[in-house]
Every structure is written in structure tokens, then in C-alpha cells.
Amino acid sequence: MASDTVSTLDYMLTPPDGSRAYNNINADSTTGKPIRNWVEDSHEMQIKDVRGEEGLYKLDSAGFQYGREAAKHTSFLNDGEIEREYYPESIDLIKRVTGATSIVIFDHTIRRRRPGEPDDSPQKRQPVSLVHVDQTTSSAISRVHRHLPPTEAPSLLRRRFQIINLWRPISHAAVDWPLALCDFRSVDFEKDLVPVALIYPDREGETFGVKHNPNHQWKYLNAMTPEEFVLIKCFDSIQDGSVARLTPHTGFQDPNTPEGTPLRESIELRALVFYD
Numbered sequence: 167m168a169s170d171t172v173s174t175l176d177y178m179l180t181p182p183d184g185s186r187a188y189n190n191i192n193a194d195s196t197t198g199k200p201i202r203n204w205v206e207d208s209h210e211m212q213i214k215d216v217r218g219e220e221g222l223y224k225l226d227s228a229g230f231q232y233g234r235e236a237a238k239h240t241s242f243l244n245d246g247e248i249e250r251e252y253y254p255e256s257i258d259l260i261k262r263v264t265g266a267t268s269i270v271i272f273d274h275t276i277r278r279r280r281p282g283e284p285d286d287s288p289q290k291r292q293p294v295s296l297v298h299v300d301q302t303t304s305s306a307i308s309r310v311h312r313h314l315p316p317t318e319a320p321s322l323l324r325r326r327f328q329i330i331n332l333w334r335p336i337s338h339a340a341v342d343w344p345l346a347l348c349d350f351r352s353v354d355f356e357k358d359l360v361p362v363a364l365i366y367p368d369r370e371g372e373t374f375g376v377k378h379n380p381n382h383q384w385k386y387l388n389a390m391t392p393e394e395f396v397l398i399k400c401f402d403s404i405q406d407g408s409v410a411r412l413t414p415h416t417g418f419q420d421p422n423t424p425e426g427t428p429l430r431e432s433i434e435l436r437a438l439v440f441y442d
Contacts, residue, residue: 168217173418175208176206178375189204202362213386220232225264236392237392270440278430298414299376326441331435335432
């Protein structure tokens with residue numbers, strides 16, 4: 167039985183003075199609030215449970231794709247172990263699902279919901295309650311130059327490449343604060359997306375914020391387990407309208423969550439995905 171739900175999703179309003187939007191990667195450690203020059207724009211949205219219909223949503227049509235395959239690495243407590251054990255099996259998984267020829271995982275984030283704690287360091291990341299896309303075209307190209315040797319980057323950029331996140335719950339099902347994904351076919355690329363500078367302590371990246379559009383079609387997989395995963399497309403170099411380019415996404419508070427549900431824990435890997 168489908169568990170469709172309605173939740174308040176946080177979109178963005180652009181800076182009223184017309185300046186470039188920015189967001190600091192770390193929250194203010196004193197107040198716990200984000201450091202940015204724009205405000206959220208909250209809207210109630212219907213979110214459809216696609217359990218039983220997962221096969222209808224593919225990377226090149228919807229911009230995301232669900233699958234079932236348990237990870238061999240299950241502890242997710244040590245970054246070094248994750249890189250040694252979980253990265254290789256994830257590269258193999260992404261290759262099999264996408265048909266890609268080469269993959270470079272450039273980072274990962276573990277999120278554990280801790281109510282009342284500030285999200286002010288990489289060790290304290292919490293579910294993101296903001297509609298966003300991790301990369302813009304500019305930052306995606308910068309990622310290739312940042313993570314590949316200068317002798318290889320130019321030729322790789324002439325081929326099709328994507329940035330794809332591999333997301334899965336860890337420890338227990340993600341009933342608390344599940345992940346919602348917006349079907350790319352309901353996104354107005356030119357009107358809905360706003361480049362936002364992402365300020366790190368040592369550099370600057372760029373993401374897309376998303377403006378509210380009542381046509382957005384939101385999906386989630388109810389009670390997603392650690393044995394399930396979703397691939398989330400954040401960028402595709404094919405931009406001729408033939409494939410989905412990206413997927414806005416956000417964590418959300420499901421009002422139907424039972425009291426006492428274990429707090430959400432999840433991991434996402436971010437990968438450069440190349441094709442011949």
C-alpha cells in the first residue's frame with residue numbers, strides 16, 4: 167500500500183537586492199543557523215510513495231533511479247575504512263547500473279540526525295531540509311579539474327560525464343526524515359534553478375537553489391532500508407533535452423512518522439561518472 171504524504175518543503179527566494187546568492191557550508195556554531203544572504207520559501211507539497219513502482223523512475227528520464235543491493239561494508243564509522251571498502255564496491259555498483267566506463271568517487275557524507283545540534287562541521291552533518299541540487303555546470307566541470315590529473319581532464323571533458331550521488335540509509339530504515347526527489351520532467355530548468363555560491367573554509371563551490379514551482383512532482387521510497395539505494399543525478403553533460411539533467415532533492419519531515427522512530431542515518435557518495 168502506497169504511503170503518499172504531504173510535507174512542508176523549503177525552497178528559496180533569491181536575494182532581494184539582486185546580489186549573487188551564497189551559503190556557507192558550515193552553520194553558525196553559536197546559533198546553529200545557516201550563514202547566507204537569502205531566505206527560505208516554505209510550501210506544502212504532495213510527495214508520492216513509489217514503492218512497488220520504482221522501475222518507472224530512471225536516471226535518464228526522472229533523474230534518479232532506485233535499486234536493491236546490500237553493501238558489504240556496513241559499519242560506516244571510519245572514513246578510512248569507508249574509502250577502502252565501500253568506495254570500490256560502490257564503483258562496481260554504479261558501473262553496472264549505468265554502463266559507465268570509469269568512475270571517480272570524490273567524497274562522501276554521513277548524516278545522522280541530532281535534534282538541537284548545529285551542523286557546523288563535516289563530522290556533524292544532518293539531513294538537509296532544503297530543496298537543492300549539489301552541482302551547477304560550472305562546478306561540475308571544476309570537479310573534473312579538481313579530482314583528475316591535468317593530463318586526463320581535457321579528454322574526459324570531451325566525453326559524456328555525469329555527477330551522480332549514491333545514497334542509502336545506514337543502520338536502519340530511513341522512516342525518520344526520508345529523502346524526497348523531484349522528477350526532472352516537472353522542473354523548468356531555466357526558471358526554477360538559482361546558482362548559489364557554496365563557501366568552504368578554503369575554497370568556493372556552487373550549487374543550485376530551487377524556487378517553488380507548483381508543478382514539481384515529488385517522490386520518495388517509504389521506509390527505505392540499508393539494503394536499498396538510490397542514484398541521484400546532479401549533473402549531465404548531455405544538455406540537448408534528450409535526457410534528465412539533474413534532480414532537485416531534500417530531506418523532509420513526514421508527519422506520519424511514528425513516535426519513537428529511530429533517527430535517520432544515511433550515507434551519500436559523490437561520483438564523477440565517465441562514458442566512452
